Every structure is written in structure tokens, then in C-alpha cells.
Amino acid sequence: MTYFVGRRHGNSALTAIELRKMAAGLFLFVSMTFVSLPNIAAAQDYRFNAVTIEGNQRIEAGTILTYAGIERGKTISAGELNAAYQRILASGLFETVEITPRGGTLVVAVKEYPTINKINIEGNRRLKDEDVLPLLQSKSRLVFNPKVAERDAATIAEAYNQQGRLSATVSPKIIRRSDNRVDLIFEVFEGGITEIERISIVGNDAYSDGRLRRVLQTKQAGILRALIRSDTFVEDRIAFDKQVLRDFYLSRGYVDFRITGVNAELTRERDGYFIAFNIEEGQQFRVGEVSATSDLAEVDSDEFLKSLKMRSGMIYSPTIVENSISRMERLANKKGLNFVRVEPRITRNDRDLSLDVEFILSRGPRIFVERIDIEGNTTTMDRVIRRQFKIVEGDPFNPREIRESAERIRALGFFANADVKAREGSSPDQVIVDVNVEEQPTGSLSFGGTYSTNTGFGLLVTLKEDNFLGRGQKLNLSVSGATDNKVYALNFSEPALLGRELQFDLDIGYRETETAYANYDSTSIRFKPGISFPVSDNGRLGLFYSAEKIEMIDDGSTGYGGIVGNEIAQADILSSSLGFTYSFDTRRSGLNPNSGVLFQFGQEFGGLGGDVTFTKSTAKAVAQTKVLNEEITLRASIEGGLLEYNTGASRSVDRFQIGSGLIRGFDPDGIGPREIVYDSSGDVVSNDALGGDMFAVARFEAEFPLGLPEEYGIHGGVFYDVGSVWGLGDTSSATGTVLYEDFSLRHVIGLSLFWTTPVGPLRFNWSKALQKETEDIEQTFNLTISTEF
Known part of the structure; x- marks a missing residue:
């Protein structure tokens, strides 16, 4: 027999007798381990003749059984029993759930979550209770759920983040009342405003930082930082500014412009941000050759080309191209040429930094507008929205016209959101245009002041309604008074008299002048x-x-x-x-x-x-x-x-x-x-x-x-x-x-x-x-x- 000699406690060697003792101990340990393992040959099954519900006060026993999904007399496995436990717990109605088999009876013991007696917001000054409470999922007289309360706390904190208060924290707490009720309290620490200390533009040569900063909605904190709210860091506003910056450059011919990144870094004191827009301007392109072609016999390409205001040498802009397409399509409709589509083909000339624009007039698919469905307008009449469309039911379908109509609806200012989509109608050649809008307030009562070295101080009170009686009409009643001048005026405007592009205005006024x-x-x-x-x-x-x-x-x-x-x-x-x-x-x-x-x-x-x-x-x-x-x-x-x-x-x-x-x-x-x-x-x-x-x-x-x-x-x-x-x-x-x-x-x-x-x-x-x-x-x-x- 060969022995391996090792070292222990310094240089002392293990003896043969010690090695034999260690081997015997290891054999005994392994033997006891195998003896102690349970018999897992078969999983345990259960069959219950009765189910007993304990601890429920408000929740009916039948409701709990429905969540459990256990039928009497049916054999179920241990896994199915655990799944029933998870379903009851996932209902969000109970703090604790215990399932205990007792012979042929299954005992389900629950502890119900309390009912919310009332909800209070404490420590909030910048956001009023009436602004915060509608955001919460937790409601009075509903069952309290800690997970929902945590989500509500996060929602309140996000509302403060949108105001630039990134350090705001919200802690939900409960005060227990009698009859298993609780008061839910959200303790708010508003924190200070996280201002934008500096906005820098990296990579700009054609335009200065100052010119580009004037384009952005986000502003740097200035001397009037206590009154300005656009100098706070809001992530959504940064995303909007990226699009605005891109539109600015594209409208000036920089077709290769791109934003490579936006870096936002907190100051060491965590009370301000440094924001850097990293951009690549590229070269400015101008319009090269402008042409129009068509394979339609009834279309005179030269006539359509003469209708355009786009000329060679102009600074290229996607807006000019879109306006030209709209002009050509309107001319086609005027001449009775239905289903004529205009597609631009852009050819790039890097040598002279120009873009040749060729407008291709072709026959589009024969698709008609089956109907226009409008939803969500509780105040605004359908006709106000419908007149923003240049097409009606039965007209040829034009995707560009639908997009322009959507922009006109949004430009009204009557709606917080306006979504316009087209879907297939009753047949493949029919399209249904769905318009979903969300109303917003259109009236205002404002108080103002004026000062001039000529007329002195003056006060102004204005009652204005931009969507009078939901008809899209404007009504303005104003009273102003300065030291030597008093004016009382009533203005009314109907933008679509007799349903046509005919605006009616009425001006009635009374003036006293010293x-x-x-x-x-x-x-x-x-x-x-x-x-x-x-x-x-x-x-x-x-x-x-x-x-x-x-x-x-x-x-x-x-x-x-x-x-x-x-x-x-x-x-x-x-x-x-x-x-x-x-x-x-x-x-x-x-x-x-x-x-x-x-x-x-x-x-x-x-x-x-x-x-x-x-x-x-x-x-x-x-x-x-x-x-x-x-x-x-x-x-x-x-x-x-x-x-x-x-x-x-x-x-x-x-x-x-x-x-x-x-x-x-x-x-x-x-x-x-x-x-x-x-x-x-x-x-x-x-x-x-x-x-x-x-x-x-x-x-x-x-x-x-x-x-x-x-x-x-x-x-x-x-x-x-x-x-x-x-x-x-x-x-x-x-x-x-x-x-x-x-x-x-x-x-x-x-x-x-x-x-x-x-x-x-x-x-x-x-x-x-x-x-x-x-x-x-x-x-x-x-x-x-x-x-x-």
C-alpha cells in the first residue's frame, strides 16, 4: 500500500494510523447520509371532501374558493395545491394565506387586507391634493394593497420629477383604525428644484450655441430662475428638444444632420444639471434640378411643374417638398384626375452639394373613403372636426391628405390628444378613417396689466372662449382701462360660415379717451x-x-x-x-x-x-x-x-x-x-x-x-x-x-x-x-x- 504524506500544523507528517481513522470516519458519514434521504419515488396526492374558510370578514367564502380553483372530491397534487395558494395570494385581497390539509378537509386561513378609510397627502406645497389624488390607484373604501400604495408613491414622485424636483421622495404609511380600516398617508418631501446650470452644443459650426439654445424648449437657469419653469430638468422635454433641433437643421438644408447623443450630468451638490447635445451638422444642400414625370396620358407634367414654387438654388427643406406634393395633388383633384399620387425621387449630388428633386406622378390604388368615425368629442360638434378634412365619404383615399387633416385638427387647440388613423373598411377598396380626440379646456378668464410712458398703467380683464358652444367659434369679451383710455370690446368669430372657408367676424366696442x-x-x-x-x-x-x-x-x-x-x-x-x-x-x-x-x-x-x-x-x-x-x-x-x-x-x-x-x-x-x-x-x-x-x-x-x-x-x-x-x-x-x-x-x-x-x-x-x-x-x-x- 502506498501512502501520500502531507503536512499538518507546520512540518508534522500524518501517520498511517491517522489516515486509516480518517477513511473509516468518511465511510460512516456517507452511509448515514444515504440512510437519511426520504423516499421520493412518488409525489403525494390529496383528495378533499370539504373545504373550510377561516378568517374572512368581507370576502365571501365562494369568492375565495373561486380563486383557489379546487373542486371537492377531485384528486389534486401538491403542486396544484401550491398553485391554489398562489392564486389566492395574487388576488391582492389578503395579507396572509395559509392552506392546511386536515385529513379529508382543506382548511384555508386568510387575513384580509384592511379597507382604506381615507387618503391624505402630507408635506406637499407645490402640488395640490386635487392634482395628486386623481393620479392614484388607491381609493377610499377600496381594499388597501401595499404594492399599489408603493406604485402610487412612485407616481407622485414622478409628478414632482416633471417639475424638476428630482430629489423628491414619497413614503406611504398607514394608521390603523377600528373595523379593519386604515388611513393611508403619503408623506412627501418635495426637495429643491434641480435646475439646468448649463446647456452646451458640441459639434456645431454653422450656428452658435446661443442661436441653437433659442430653439430649445429647455432653458438654462437665469436671473429669474424663481419664476421660470423651463430651466428644470425634464426628461420628456429633452426628447422633444432633440426633435426640434433636428427639424431646425433639416429645414435649413442640413440633410445629414444627426444627434449622436445627449449627456446629462448632475453637479456634485446634486442640485443642477449640465446638459450637452452632441451633434453632427454635415453639409448644407440646395435644390438642384426640379422635374416632373408621368406615365399617365391625361397628365401634362409641364403643367404640374409650373404650379410649383420650388426653384433651383433654394435651400433644400423637406417642408418645401411636402408643400409641392400637396400643391400638385390639389391641382390633380381640381382637374378631375382621381387617384393621382405624387412621389418625390431625390438624387444627391455631393460634388455641388445639391439635391435633384423629381416628382413622379402615377396612378395610385383605387381606394375610397367609406366613412369617417369620430369619437371622444364630448363638447366639440362633429362638423367642427369634419371640416378639417378636405375629403368626405365616397372620395378617393389620399394618405397625405389624412395626415394633413390630422395636423389641422391638432392645430385647433381644442384637444389634448388627437389621433387619426385609417383602417380597412367593409371591402379591400374601402377605408374607414377613425378620429379619436380628447377634449381640453378652451375657455379662460385672464387678468392683465399694461404700462406705457404714453398711457400710463392700465388693467385688462379678458373672458375668452375659443370653442364657443362646441361650434369652433371664438368669443372674446375684454375690458381695459388705463389712465387716459377705457375700452370695452366684444369680438366674435365664426371660422367656417355656411360650412365653407369663409370667416365671419364681429367687432363691437365702446371707448372713452381723455x-x-x-x-x-x-x-x-x-x-x-x-x-x-x-x-x-x-x-x-x-x-x-x-x-x-x-x-x-x-x-x-x-x-x-x-x-x-x-x-x-x-x-x-x-x-x-x-x-x-x-x-x-x-x-x-x-x-x-x-x-x-x-x-x-x-x-x-x-x-x-x-x-x-x-x-x-x-x-x-x-x-x-x-x-x-x-x-x-x-x-x-x-x-x-x-x-x-x-x-x-x-x-x-x-x-x-x-x-x-x-x-x-x-x-x-x-x-x-x-x-x-x-x-x-x-x-x-x-x-x-x-x-x-x-x-x-x-x-x-x-x-x-x-x-x-x-x-x-x-x-x-x-x-x-x-x-x-x-x-x-x-x-x-x-x-x-x-x-x-x-x-x-x-x-x-x-x-x-x-x-x-x-x-x-x-x-x-x-x-x-x-x-x-x-x-x-x-x-x-x-x-x-x-x-x-
């Missing part, structure tokens, strides 16, 4: 109904009737000139007129996100009854663009008007009175014709601003960043205004000296400071008149603010 620049007050009553409708993609025409009665009243001051005195003596005068307004606005098409042109022209013809006959013409043109990678906004506008009376004569309240708003640097009616009356000693008795029958103004301005952090919301501007108001007509009633009847230009330069605050947008203007007349009233500083709450 004129600071002349020795009279005035009151006016206005009634103005009108209709408007589109005449082109960018053009809109409005027709209106206006009846207005204006009275000039002596304000009881020291005196006034002969012209104003003669106008006051006429008492109230009623004007009744018809008019039109045409507007052309390229901003409606969205072809260029950086620039736009607005042109308006209107005329009013008085004499349809009333006391006077006149013609009033006004025109306005505005152009705006952004330069230097959209950092600087340039804006130019030209405006003018002409008033001619055939019967009667114009009064100060009828003429054009400019200043402050139309041309900066002067008081309201600080320029233009005036009548000055002197006493015998040469002192001025009255200095009345009379306004003019003609005016012309040109305004030029630039807005630019000042290098301050974007979260401050402060940027600067410069402006140059030039203009004049002139013409009076009959001045035979004058008792003083009449000045500035003739055309005379005033020139003004100035600086502006814009400050966007939660209280309202502030604008500070500092101006200097380069050229003015002696009696003009200059205004070197102007401040305006308006807000609603």
Missing part, C-alpha cells in the same frame, strides 16, 4: 361685421361694414383753438362705410424660415347712410430677414394713408395721428399739423394737435444679441424712423396760427433694449430726433410692458 395732447375728450361706439376668405396660398381678402359714432367733448380746460372748438360744436357724428382689406403674407407658406414679406392694402368708403361721405385708403409693406447665421434680424416697413372727404369735413378724431407707435421718438400726436393760440402778451393759450389727412412713414430696425447669457432674455436693437403727417383741408375756423400743414419729414434714430421676462415682454427705447419742427413734442424714452396671469 386726450392728453389736446383740450378735448372723446367717446366712440363701433359696430363692425365682416367676412374674409383666401384668394391664393398667401393672399386673403376681407370685406366689412363699419358704423361708428364719435363725439368730441370739451374737457373743461383753459381753452382750445377755433378748429377744435368747431369740431366739438358738431357733437356726435355717425359714419357708415363699406370697405375691404387685402393681405399677402409669405410667412403662411413657410418656404423660407428666415425671411418673409407682408403686404396689406385696404380702403373704406363712407356714405352708406351716416352724416359724412369719405374715402380712406391705407397701405403697409413689411420685409424681414435674418443674417449672419440668423444672429441678426433686419426689418423694414413702409406705411401710408390718405383720407378724402366729399361730404362733411374730417375732424381731429378722424384724421391720421401718428407718433410713438408709427414713428418713434415723439409723443402720440407729437408731430403734424397744429393750431396754436397766443394771448395778448404772446403766451401760448392752447396748442392743439390736429392730425393730418395724409401720412407716410418708413421704419428700419435691427435686433441682435448683446453677448449676455441667453437665459437672461435680453437683446438689443437699433432703429431709424422717418415720416410725416400733413394736410388739413378747410382751416377757415382757425382762431390761432396753423402750423405744419405741408409735407415735412422728421428723422429719428434710437437704441432699443428687449427683455423677455415671465412678467411680460419689456421694450425700452431711447431715441434722438435728427430733424424735427419747433413745436414737435419729442419723447426721448419709452417703456412698454404687457402681461396676463
